[in-house]
Amino acid sequence: MSAQTSAIRFDEVTLGYGRRPAVHHLDGTIPAGSLTAVVGPNGAGKSTLLKGIVGTLKPLEGHIGLNAPSSGIAYLPQAAEIDRSFPLSVYDLVAMGLWSRSGLFGGIARRDRTRVDEALSAVGLTGFERRPISTLSGGQMQRALFARLLLQDAPVILLDEPFTAIDAKTTADLLDLVRRWHDESRTVVAVLHDLDMVKRVFPHTLLIAREPVAWGRTPEVLSPENLLKARRMVEAHDPHADVCHRSVA
Amino acid sequence: MLDLFYTPFSEFEFMRRALVGVVAIALGGGPVGVFLMLRRMSLTGDAMAHAILPGAAVGYLLAGLSLPAMTVGGLFAGVIVAVAAGLVSRFTALKEDASLAAFYLLSLALGVTIVSLRGSNVDLLHVLFGTVLALDDNTLLLLASISTLTVLALAVLYRPLVLECVDPVFLRSVSRAGTPTHLIFLGLVVMNLVGGFHALGTLLAVGMMMLPAAASRFWTSDITTMMIVSVAIGILSGFSGLLLSFHAELPAGPAIILSAGAVYVMSLVVGREGGLLWLAWPGKHLEA
Numbered sequence: 120m121s122a123q124t125s126a127i128r129f130d131e132v133t134l135g136y137g138r139r140p141a142v143h144h145l146d147g148t149i150p151a152g153s154l155t156a157v158v159g160p161n162g163a164g165k166s167t168l169l170k171g172i173v174g175t176l177k178p179l180e181g182h183i184g185l186n187a188p189s190s191g192i193a194y195l196p197q198a199a200e201i202d203r204s205f206p207l208s209v210y211d212l213v214a215m216g217l218w219s220r221s222g223l224f225g226g227i228a229r230r231d232r233t234r235v236d237e238a239l240s241a242v243g244l245t246g247f248e249r250r251p252i253s254t255l256s257g258g259q260m261q262r263a264l265f266a267r268l269l270l271q272d273a274p275v276i277l278l279d280e281p282f283t284a285i286d287a288k289t290t291a292d293l294l295d296l297v298r299r300w301h302d303e304s305r306t307v308v309a310v311l312h313d314l315d316m317v318k319r320v321f322p323h324t325l326l327i328a329r330e331p332v333a334w335g336r337t338p339e340v341l342s343p344e345n346l347l348k349a350r351r352m353v354e355a356h357d358p359h360a361d362v363c364h365r366s367v368a
Numbered sequence: 369m370l371d372l373f374y375t376p377f378s379e380f381e382f383m384r385r386a387l388v389g390v391v392a393i394a395l396g397g398g399p400v401g402v403f404l405m406l407r408r409m410s411l412t413g414d415a416m417a418h419a420i421l422p423g424a425a426v427g428y429l430l431a432g433l434s435l436p437a438m439t440v441g442g443l444f445a446g447v448i449v450a451v452a453a454g455l456v457s458r459f460t461a462l463k464e465d466a467s468l469a470a471f472y473l474l475s476l477a478l479g480v481t482i483v484s485l486r487g488s489n490v491d492l493l494h495v496l497f498g499t500v501l502a503l504d505d506n507t508l509l510l511l512a513s514i515s516t517l518t519v520l521a522l523a524v525l526y527r528p529l530v531l532e533c534v535d536p537v538f539l540r541s542v543s544r545a546g547t548p549t550h551l552i553f554l555g556l557v558v559m560n561l562v563g564g565f566h567a568l569g570t571l572l573a574v575g576m577m578m579l580p581a582a583a584s585r586f587w588t589s590d591i592t593t594m595m596i597v598s599v600a601i602g603i604l605s606g607f608s609g610l611l612l613s614f615h616a617e618l619p620a621g622p623a624i625i626l627s628a629g630a631v632y633v634m635s636l637v638v639g640r641e642g643g644l645l646w647l648a649w650p651g652k653h654l655e656a
Binding site: 173175190193196202205215218219253267 | 535
C-alpha cells in the first residue's frame with residue numbers, strides 16, 4: 120500500500136462539547152500505514168479527536184473521512200472506563216476482540232480460540248485465562264486490552280494514553296506490539312505524553328492545543344518553539360469567546 | 369421426618385401449584401436479578417416493581433381480579449416507566465435512580481388509591497402481597513411463558529449485555545446494539561416483575577429477583593455460575609418458604625421472601641467470595 124493513501128482525512132473538523140470547541144478547525148490527513156503520535160497539554164482535545172474518529176462524537180462542523188468501515192477501527196480508550204469489579208474472566212474480556220467476526224450472537228470457532236491463546240501469549244498473559252479481571256494489576260489489565268486489540272485485527276488502531284501509569288517493562292513490551300502493527304502496515308494513532316518515546320518510535324506527530332499547532336515529521340513538530348506555542352494556546356482559553364466565523368473552505 | 373418436606377406437596381394441590389409457580393419465577397428472576405445487580409440497577413428493579421401497580425390497578429378497576437386485565441395493565445405501566453426512565457437517564461443529566469425514585473413513589477400512591485376506589489382491603493392485600501397459594505392454570509402458564517422467554521432472550525442478548533456493563537465504550541465502538549439491548553433488558557425486567565406480581569404482589573415481587581442475585585455474589589466470581597447459583601437459591605427459597613408457611617401457618621409470600629432473605633444473610637456471613645467470616649479470618653497470607 121502506498122504511503123500516499125489516506126486512512127483518515129479531516130476537512131476543517133471542529134469537535135467539541137456543547138458549543139465549545141475541543142478540537143478547532145483541524146485539516147489534514149493521516150496516511151494509511153503511518154505511525155502517528157498525538158501530543159499536547161491536558162485539555163488540548165487529544166481524546167476528543169480520537170472519539171471523533173471512532174464516531175462516538177459527531178463533529179460540530181466539518182467532516183471526518185474514513186477509508187475503512189467503522190468496524191475497521193480498533194480503539195483503546197483510557198483504561199478508567201472499564202468496570203473492573205464485573206465478574207468476568209481475562210479470557211472472556213480478550214475474546215471480545217473477536218466481535219467483528221462473531222458479532223452479537225455468533226459462536227467462537229476453534230480456530231478463533233487458538234487466536235485468543237496466541238494474543239494472550241503475545242502480551243505475556245498466558246496462564247491468566249481463568250483469572251477474574253478484578254484481580255489484574257494496572258499493567259496486566261493494559262496487556263489484556265492490547266490482546267483484545269490484537270484480535271480485533273483492524274487496519275486502523277487508535278490508542279488513548281496507552282502507557283500512562285504503566286511500568287517500563289510493560290511499556291516496552293506493548294510498544295513492541297505497536298511497532299509490529301506498524302510493520303504490518305496498519306495505521307496507528309496514539310495519544311502520548313512521553314516526548315522521548317514519541318521521538319524514538321513515532322515518525323509522525325500531531326501537536327495539538329485545541330488548534331492544531333504543528334503536524335508532520337516528529338523532529339520538526341516537536342521543536343521548542345512549537346511546544347511553547349502549544350502551552351500558550353491552552354493557557355489563553357477565553358471563557359467569553361464569541362461565535363467562530365472562520366469560513367469552511 | 370421426610371414427611372415434613374414431602375407431605376404438604378403430595379397432599380395439597382395448591383401447594384404443588386405454588387411450588388411450580390415459584391420455580392418458574394426463580395428461573396426467570398434469578399438471571400435477570402444478577403444482571404440488574406451487576407448493572408448497579410438493583411434499586412431500579414425495586415422502583416419498577418412499584419411502577420407496575422397503577423397499571424395493574426386500572427386493570428383491576430375495569431375488570432376486577434382478572435389475570436389478563438391486570439397483566440396487560442401492569443406490563444403497560446411498567447414498560448412506560450422503564451422506557452421513560454431509561455431514555456431520561458441516557459439523554460439528560462438526571463440519573464436513572466433519581467427519576468425512578470420519583471416514579472416509584474407516585475406509582476405506589478396512585479395504585480393504592482385506584483384499588484381502594486373499588487375494592488376491599490382483601491383485594492388491596494391481594495395486589496400488594498400476591499396470592500401464591502391460589503395460582504390457577506392460566507397464571508401458571510403465564511409464569512412459565514415469562515421465564516421461558518426470559519431465559520431465551522438472555523441467551524441471545526448475553527454478549528451485548530455483559531459488554532455493556534464491563535466496557536460500554538468498547539461496545540459503542542464495535543456495535544450499535546447497546547441502546548436496544550438496554551431497552552429489551554428493561555422489558556424483561558418488567559415482564560418478570562409482572563409475573564412475580566401475580567404470585568408475590570407488587571411489594572415483594574422484586575424480592576425473588578434481588579435477594580437470590582445478591583446472595584449469589586458471595587459464592588462465585590464468574591457470571592455464568594452466578595446466574596445458576598441465583599436460580600438455585602431462588603428455588604430453594606421458594607421451596608423452604610412454602611414449607612415454612614405451611615407448618616408455621618405464616619403468610620406464604622412473605623415466608624418465601626424471608627427464606628430468600630435468610631439465604632442472603634447466611635451468604636453474607638459465610639460466602640466464599642468476600643463473606644464477612646472470610647474477611648475477618650482470611651487465614652495467614654500465602655507465599656505468592
